Amino acid sequence: MAPKHMQNVVILPREEDVAVNLAGYVAGLSEKTILEKGSFSVVLSGGTLIDTLRKLTQCPYKETVNWSKWLIFWVDERVVPLDNPDSNYLLAWNGFLSKVPIPKHNIYHIHYSPSSEVVAKDYEVRLRRLVEQKVLPLSSTGFPQFDLMLLGIGPDGHVASLFPNRPQRYDVTDWVTFINDSPKPPPKRITFTFPVINSATYIAMVVTDKEEADAVAITLEHIPVKPPLPCSEVQAEVLLTWFLDKDAASKLPPNCKK
Numbered sequence: 001m002a003p004k005h006m007q008n009v010v011i012l013p014r015e016e017d018v019a020v021n022l023a024g025y026v027a028g029l030s031e032k033t034i035l036e037k038g039s040f041s042v043v044l045s046g047g048t049l050i051d052t053l054r055k056l057t058q059c060p061y062k063e064t065v066n067w068s069k070w071l072i073f074w075v076d077e078r079v080v081p082l083d084n085p086d087s088n089y090l091l092a093w094n095g096f097l098s099k100v101p102i103p104k105h106n107i108y109h110i111h112y113s114p115s116s117e118v119v120a121k122d123y124e125v126r127l128r129r130l131v132e133q134k135v136l137p138l139s140s141t142g143f144p145q146f147d148l149m150l151l152g153i154g155p156d157g158h159v160a161s162l163f164p165n166r167p168q169r170y171d172v173t174d175w176v177t178f179i180n181d182s183p184k185p186p187p188k189r190i191t192f193t194f195p196v197i198n199s200a201t202y203i204a205m206v207v208t209d210k211e212e213a214d215a216v217a218i219t220l221e222h223i224p225v226k227p228p229l230p231c232s233e234v235q236a237e238v239l240l241t242w243f244l245d246k247d248a249a250s251k252l253p254p255n256c257k258k
């Protein structure tokens with residue numbers, strides 16, 4: 001296995017190029033992982049990422065990817081009913097999942113309850129059951145290990161629902177935690193903790209907005225800020241790849257943009 005903290009930065013001219021490149025990357029990983037272990041666990045976030053996944057739902061990938069072996073999870077979810085416009089599940093369903101033949105029983109969305117604590121506990125219990133059933137492996141650090149996490153970031157450097165000035169980002173015990181005062185609406189959310197995120201085999205960090213350019217530059221240029229941006233603490237077991245368009249990369253020094 002490659003040493004921890006391997007990172008790759010891919011900078012492309014337009015969001016459309018990122019979408020094309022990302023689809024090829026995910027399809028390649030899907031093929032390799034299914035050959036090696038018979039399934040492919042993919043963790044989605046919300047936000048602009050879902051639209052950037054659109055090429056996977058088109059030719060040739062719609063036909064060539066072995067969707068029957070995919071398992072879908074969410075790195076974070078808003079604590080709202082699944083048909084609420086704020087739901088990350090609904091966003092993913094409308095933009096991605098409804099267009100590809102992933103078996104419904106392989107789609108692990110939250111079970112809604114008005115209590116974010118109850119939702120987080122339930123999601124963690126279900127993950128623990130999948131580990132017991134050997135559907136998901138455990139990492140060497142004792143956290144579930146997903147094959148691929150597809151993440152985005154916010155302008156404040158948040159990743160999943162781990163925000164700069166909230167304690168959840170420092171949780172090293174739980175697998176899934178909750179927040180009732182998210183600085184970005186809606187306030188109630190659940191989120192994977194950093195030990196789970198950083199146990200993923202592969203992570204794709206997909207950023208295609210000018211608004212996130214400062215957070216990208218602070219992270220990739222190792223500019224010290226207090227507290228450190230959550231997105232700067234993401235690392236993968238094998239490889240973290242940043243997929244950026246020129247807007248997201250616009251605050252990086254010129255030598256990075258070649």
Ligand SMILES: O=C1O[C@H](COP(=O)(O)O)[C@@H](O)[C@H](O)[C@H]1O
Binds near residue numbers: 047159
């Ligand atoms: O609230 C959230 O925001 C982040 C970033 O979203 P974006 O629209 O700036 O791409 C997202 O990754 C997260 O899943 C979502 O709940």
